[in-house]
Amino acid sequence: MQLQVLNSPFTDEQVDLLNKILPTLSNTQQIWLSGYLTGYQSQSADVPTVAQQQITSEKKVIELTVLYGSQTGNCQNLAEGFAGKLKDGGFKVNIASMNEFKPNQLKKLSHLLIVVSTQGEGDPPDNAIGFHEFLYSKRAPKLTDLNYSVLSLGDSSYDLFCYTGKQFDERLAELGANRIIPRVDCDLDYDEPAEQWYESVFHALQEESGTDATTAAVQSSELAQGEKVFSRTNPFYAEVYENINLNGRGSNKETRHLELSLEGSNLTFEPGDSIGIYPQNERHLAEKVIELLQLKEDEQVEVNKNVGHVSFVDALTHHVEITVLSKSLLEKLLPYTKDQAFSELVQSEDAEKLKEYIHGRDLVDLFSDFSSWTLTATDLITVLRKLPARLYSIASSYEANPDEVHLTIGKVNYEAHGRERNGVCSVQIAERVEPGDTLPIYVHKNPNFRLPEDDEAPIIMIGPGTGVAPFRAFVEHLDTIGSERKTWLFFGDQHYVTDFLYQTDWQGWLKNGSLTKLNVAFSRDQEEKDYVQHHLEKHAKDVYEWLEEGAHIYICGDEKHMAQDVHQTLLQIIQTEGQLSEDDAKTYVTHLQNQKRYQRDVY
C-alpha cells in the first residue's frame, strides 16, 4: 500500500508519515483503522452537507427510479444503499420494491435501476412476481425512452444462475429500452461486484448530467459516513457465550442454541433480522483435496488482496468453498485435466447428467472421480468462490438482551454417494465451536419480516423446526416492551419429548400472557403424520377470525414442503371460513401480501 500526494487530499508531510505506517499494517489493523476513522467521522463534521447543496445547484437533475426484488433483504439493502448515495450525489431518486411500483408508470420513466435476486430454480422473489409477469404480458409497453441497468444477485451453485436478473435485462432491451451499463451478475459474495456496478452506473449518470469527478470524490467520502463500523464486509468477531443442544436425548435431531456476545460491536437488530456467520470448512476435507491433487499443504497462495498470502490448506479451510460443485466451476476446471470422462460430462448435451453429478457432491468427490489434474494451488484458489456466510434468523430480542444475540441452528448431516456429508456452518458450530471461541458475524437486515407497525394487530406465527427462531425474537421483544398484542404460535417437529424447541420459554410466555395461544404438532409421535397445517385446519375458524381482525401471518422454515402446505391450507381456510370462491381466496391472500400482512422467511 503506497499513498501518493497526487490522488490524495494530504500534504507531503502527511503522506510521508502515512506511508511509513500503512505498509506495516496487517489486514486486521487496516480494517480496524478504516472502521475507526469512519466511526470517528460520523460523530463529527456535517460540513459535506453544505458542500453537497452547493454542488446540486450546478448540475442537470436526472430523475431515476430504483426498483428491487428481494427475498431475504440483500437486494433491498443494496438498493436502499445505492438510492441513498445517488440522492446524496444530487440525483432525484425514487425507490420502491417491485410490488409497490405501479407498472403502468413504467413508460413515464427515463432512468431505471433494477436490483433483483433469483430464487431456487430460476424463480423471481415473492415481491417481484407481479412486475415480472407484467413485463412478459401483452400489456408491457414500448420503452424506447427508458435508460436502465440491472444488478442481479444469485448463487452460482444453482443451474439458472441470476436467471431473473437476466430475464429483466433481456426483456427491457426487447421492449426498446437502452442499457446505461451492462448487467452485472453477482454470486453469493456480491459486495465487490455490486459496488463496481454502482460505481459504473454512477459515473455514467454523472457524465450525462455533467458533474465532475471531484464532486464524486467528495460524495464518496461522505457516503462512507453512513456505514457501520462492523458489517458484512467487516464482520465482528463475536464471543460464544453458550452453545447448547436443544434436543433432548434420543432425538434424531441436533439443534444448537448459540448465544453470542455483541459487546463492543455497536451492532443493533430488530425482530426478524438475521445474523450472517462466516464459517470454516473441515480441515480434513481441505487436506484430502490437496492430497488428491498431489499438492503441498504449506504452499503459500494469495487468496485475494485483503487476505494476502496464506498456506494452501488454510486457504481451502478458511477462505473458499470446497463443499459445493456448480456447472460454472466445472467449466472453469475444464482446462486443468485431460480426463476425457470429465470433459464429456461437462460438455454433455444432456444437461441432466451434469446436474445429477453435481448434486450432493463436493471437491473431494470431483478430484477422486476424475484423474489427471494439472491444477496448481493458485489455479484452484482462483477458480473457487469465496466461502459464503450462512444466514440464521435471530432468536432473541435486542430490547431484552442488547449485548447478545441468540441463534437456532439445525445441524445438517447426511450420507450421500457413500460418504458422510456435513453442513459447513452447522456442523462447525455443533462440533467445533465452544464457549469462549469467536465467530465472525454481521447483522443482516430483513425488512420483509417485520412485526406489524400497528400495535394492536394480532400475529399468527407458523414456525416448525428451526423456523421457530424469529418467533422467539418476536415474542421476547413483545414481552420486553410489555405489548398487549395477541400472539399465536404454531410449532412442530418430530417428537414432543425431545424436540420441543424452547419449550420452557413458550410455557413462561403463555403463563404471563405474552403468548396468547400455542399449538404444537409432532409428526412422529403417532402413526399418522401430524404437521402444523393440520392444526391450522383444526382451528380454521379462529385463524380466519384473527385474520379478519387484521392479524399478520408469518411463516418461517422449510420452503419446499411446509411453506407450500401451509399456504394451501390458508387458502382453504379462507375459502371455507370466508365462504369465498377459489379465486377470491387467492385475491384475499394477495391482498394480505400487499398489505405486508403475509410475510415469509423460508429456506
Place this chain on the structure above:
Amino acid sequence: MTNSKTFIENPGPPSDVERIKDESNYLRGTLEESFVDRTSAGISDDDNRLMKFHGSYMQDDRDLRTERQKQKLEPAYQFMVRIRAAGGIVTPEQWLTIDRLAKDYANGSIRLTTRQAIQLHGILKWNMKKSIQEMHESLLDTLAACGDVNRNVMLNPNPYQSKVHEEVYEWATKLSEHLSPKTRAYHEIWLDGEKFVDNNEEQEPIYGKHYLPRKFKIGIAVPPSNDIDVFSQDLGLIAILDDNQSLKGFNISTGGGMGMTHGDVETYPQIGRVIGFVTPDQLIDVAEKIVTIQRDYGNRSVRKNARFKYTIDARGLDWLKTELHERLGYELAEAEPFHFDHNGDRYGWVKGTNQTYHYTLFIQNGRIIDSEDYPLMTGLKEIAQVHTGDFRVTGNQNLIIANVKESEKEKIESLLEKYHLTDGKHYSALKRNSMACVAFPTCGLAMAESERYLPSLLEKIEVILSDAGLLEEDITIRMSGCPNGCSRPALAEIGLIGRGPGKYNLYLGAGFAGDRLNKLYRENVNEKQILEELTPIFNDYAKERHDGEHFGDFVVRKEYVKAVDNGLDFHL
C-alpha cells in the same frame, strides 16, 4: 416402653391434599382438561394428587432433569400406571395385553411391585387414555391402585395350598371390590363414560368426599407363609384353617406400616398387632368398619402422621377395639393360634393340592425386560401365548406360572428352557431373598439408588458370604431409596434405606418370618462401610450361630442390635 404415645389429638388445619380432594368433585378435578393440553407433557400438582386415585402418577426422568433444564425443555414428564390385581393374579390374555402396552406406550418393561400389582413406566400423557382403555378391554384397571384409599389387596399366592387359596382368593376379590371407590370419575375421564348426573351424596358410601386421610393397605396371609408381610399391612388378615385344611376364618392384625421420615422420631415403621378373630362372613363388615374408623380419626393435617398405625398408637389398642365393637355391634372373638415360617418365596416347581403345577420364577427386583443375555420378557410372552392357567405376582416381586396342568407341564418347561428362564436356584440365597424398590430415575421420592444399585452390591456381599461359607444361607435383604419403604426394608434381616446419593442407613435384626422389625445399626454409610460392617458379623454368625438360627435372630441374641417388637421402640 410400648403402646403409648403422646402426640396428636387435635392436629390442626387440614393439609393441602385435603383441599384438593374437597375441590375435586369426587376425583375429577381438572384432569380431563389437563390431559388434552399439549403445551406441557405434565399436569398440575393438584391434578397429579388426584391422578394417584386413578392409579397413576406423573414422574420424570430424574437423570435428565438438570440437563433438560439447560436445554430449555421441561422435565421428561411421563406417567407410571399401576394395574391393580387382587392377590396378584392375571390371566395369560391379560398378561399379553400388559406386554403389548409396555412396548407400545411404556418404556418396554414391566415392573412387578412389592404389593402384587403391575406397573408400567414412561407412558406419555397423550397415550394414557389409550393405555387405560386398552387395559379396560382386558378387564384390567388401575382405579385406586394409588391414592388415599384401600389399595391392591394382597394375598399369598400359595401354590401348594391350591384348595384353600381358591377360597381365600374369593374373599380377597370381595374385599377389593367392596372397598373400591364408587365415583364415576374414572369411567368419565378415561373410558368416555357418560357424565354422571350430580348426586354427590351417593357417590362414595364408604369413603365420603374426602376419602381416607392416607393410603390403606390390606393383605391376607395363609400360614406358614408370610410372603405378603401381613404385619406391614394397615389391616392384616391371617387365614386360620381347620383340621381339614378348610378356611375357618381370619385373625385380624391392625396398624402395620413401613413408612417413616429420616430424622423425625414421631414417624416409624410399625408391625401390626393382632386384635381378634373373625369368621369369613364377618370379614367384609369388619374390614369396612376398620376403614371407617381410620376415615374418621386419621390425621388429616399432617400426612406423615396419617397412616392407621399412628391413629391407633395415639389412642391405644383398647380404644380401637372399643370403637370397632361399637361400630360392629358385636365383639371380635379371641385370636386363634398361628405360626409363620418365612416371608420369602419358594422357587421352582411345586405341585398344588388340586393336582396342578406351579413354577415360581426368580425376577430380580420385579423388573421384566429383555436384555441381550436374558430375554425374560419375550419368554414370558411366549409362555402366556400357550399357558392355560394363570400368572401370580408374589409379594416379593417374583412371578408364578400357576395352575399348569400335568399335560401342559412339558410345553411350559421347554419354553422355560428355551429362554433360560430361571428359578434362581443357582443364585445365592441372599439374592433370592432380596428386594429393591424402583427409586431412580423415575421415583420422585428417591434419595438414593435402589433397583439399579442393589444387584451390584449383592455381588460384593456374596463374596463376603462365600468367604464365611454362608452362600446357601437364607438371609433377607431389602433396599429402599427412601424411608417410605416400598420394599418393606424394616422387615428384612438386613435393611438398607437411602439417605443420599451412595449413602444408606443399615438396619439389622428383623425376624425371618416378617414378625419383628429391624433396628438401625449404622447411619449414613457408603458401600465400603456397609461391607466392612457386615464382614465381622457374618464371620461371627458362621461360627457362633445355633442350629437353624436365622441371621436376624442371631444379631439380636448377640446384641448387635436390640429386638424391636413394636414400632414405638424403633428409635429407642
